[in-house]
Amino acid sequence: MISAEGTKMPLTRDDPRLHEDMVQSLQRELDGLKVEGLYRSLRLVDGPQGPRIHIDGKEAIHFAGSDYLGLACHPRLTQAACQATMRYGCGAAAARLISGNHDLYPQVEERLARFKQAEAALLFSTGYQANLGVISALMGFQDVVFSDALNHASIVDGCRLSRAKVMIFPHNDLAALEDLLREETSAGRRLIVVDGLYSMDGDVAPLREIVELAKRYGCVTMVDDSHGIGVLGETGRGTAEAAGVLGRIDIETGSLAKALGGFGAYVVGNRTVIEYLINRARPFIFTCALPPAVLATVLEALTIVEQEPERRQQLWDNTRHMRVGLREIGFEVSPRGTQIIPLMVGGSERVMRLSQELLDCGVFAQGIRYPSVPRGTERIRLTVTASHSKADLDAALTALAEAGRALQLI
Ligand SMILES: Cc1ncc(COP(=O)(O)O)c(C=O)c1O
Structure with a gap:
């Protein structure tokens, strides 16, 4: 706090300006996160988890969760x-x-x-x-x-x-x-x-x-x-x-x-x-x-x-289908690997733009930024599940090809 004469005034513990100061400094930090493309906000999911999800009022094929075997809503x-x-x-x-x-x-x-x-x-x-x-x-x-x-x-x-x-x-x-x-x-x-x-x-x-x-x-x-x-x-x-x-x-x-x-x-x-x-x-x-x-x-x-080992088998079939499909459209992805597939993008703002474009095309895949991953390695994290249908995977591949080309990733 600065007085009218420009000298620093000490704050006492119960001074309401102490709280005000803190809120202002928090707001400055939040504004900084927005400038850096690192601001996070909560999205509203309506209904159960599954291969399709209602998010922010629209339905999307879901590639952002970790319900790999489709058990979260199993009867x-x-x-x-x-x-x-x-x-x-x-x-x-x-x-x-x-x-x-x-x-x-x-x-x-x-x-x-x-x-x-x-x-x-x-x-x-x-x-x-x-x-x-x-x-x-x-x-x-x-x-x-x-x-x-x-x-x-x-x-x-x-x-x-x-x-x-x-x-x-x-x-x-x-x-x-x-x-x-x-x-x-x-x-x-x-x-x-x-x-x-x-x-x-x-x-x-x-x-x-x-x-x-x-x-x-x-x-x-x-x-x-x-x-x-x-x-x-x-x-x-x-x-x-x-x-x-x-x-x-x-x-x-x-x-x-x-x-x-x-x-x-x-x-x-x-x-x-x-x-x-x-x-x-x-x-x-x-x-x-x-x-x-x-x-x-x-x-x-x-x-x-x-x-039910067949659930794991379905997960690996789906994973392979997705990985091979991603390679075919030009992403650098190994055909062998697990159900978690990172698509490297680079840049916080860029990865969030891709995530939003995918959502606009009906595919929910989360952009991952610092501090979840090191700076410079921002990525779309796709998670395949046993409950995705082949039609879900193919629709996602079509959206990824379109959005990936628009951002010159492929
Ligand atoms: C590798 C790893 N360990 C631990 C956790 C934390 O698990 P929980 O969500 O049960 O707190 C997570 C979840 O994000 C994770 O990915």
Whole structure:
């Protein structure tokens, strides 16, 4: 605050100008985001998730979600959610360590541990909280974390909260990781942490090699398999299964809000680690237990993943159709790869313009900008699902060809 004479006036705590100053500075920052093309706003979705979506008042083919197996609105899941609500009520009304721990929790945890061939499991409210809770509980200032440069924000934040030394290696660069492991020989705990399937790039971590390196250099391994569970591997057990190291990752976390169609998250690992997390992971301790309906959907979703491999087959057929189609129209996309397909555009304003043009053509594909991806790597992120029809995919390819040519991307 500047006085009429031009001198700075100190603000007292209850001075309303303090609030005014803050609001003005926030507004300036928001205006700056608009200038940089980094401003974000919420869009209104009307109705359920699915291969088609009503967004901002119009219908579009949906390539922006993570409901890879089409389970979010599966009648068996919605029915299980309703039955659990009727039996247990809407909310747990307390943290699990207080009074919210009914029998559905251990049921889901035992099931997840079995599914992942681990000793034990623990549910968290979200994938974000799971990563935050695990890393900040297990690691401290005398420890070191080796973290992939493209790890999810929740891993980055978990590392920051832990106060451990963090050594970042270039994405999926095993030689660079080994250099760091050789260089950093401190005696504390040593953790290598990676995503299993990278949410913005669609590529997978070389888990077999990472497990070998961890063994050689005395590290614990942690994998966030949010986008791999239900999808990758012969039986949908995730990235570790696909890499032939199922049961050999020390700690795995993952969101239950992607291919499993529900909500919440898990950590699986050694029994003592899980027991420690129950006692020390603050995002587990200081939050309300997941609602019963959510737990019931996880059980049902796991049953469907096990009983219906044809859903995964359909997902891979659709993915291949889309990837081959994108190459044919001129995008640089590998014909082999996962259900997450990044189309590199470059430039925040440009990527959002492409996203809007696609929406105008009836295709919803989100533009991804900093800080979700590094600056200069802005992209359209397409996510294919098992429930897209071939007609949906072909209509999207037509729109992408038109919009891509208009922006001289192809
Ligand atoms: C790799 C990865 N980890 C963790 C999360 C967080 O999961 P949740 O949405 O359950 O908080 C996400 C979701 O965006 C993710 O993509």
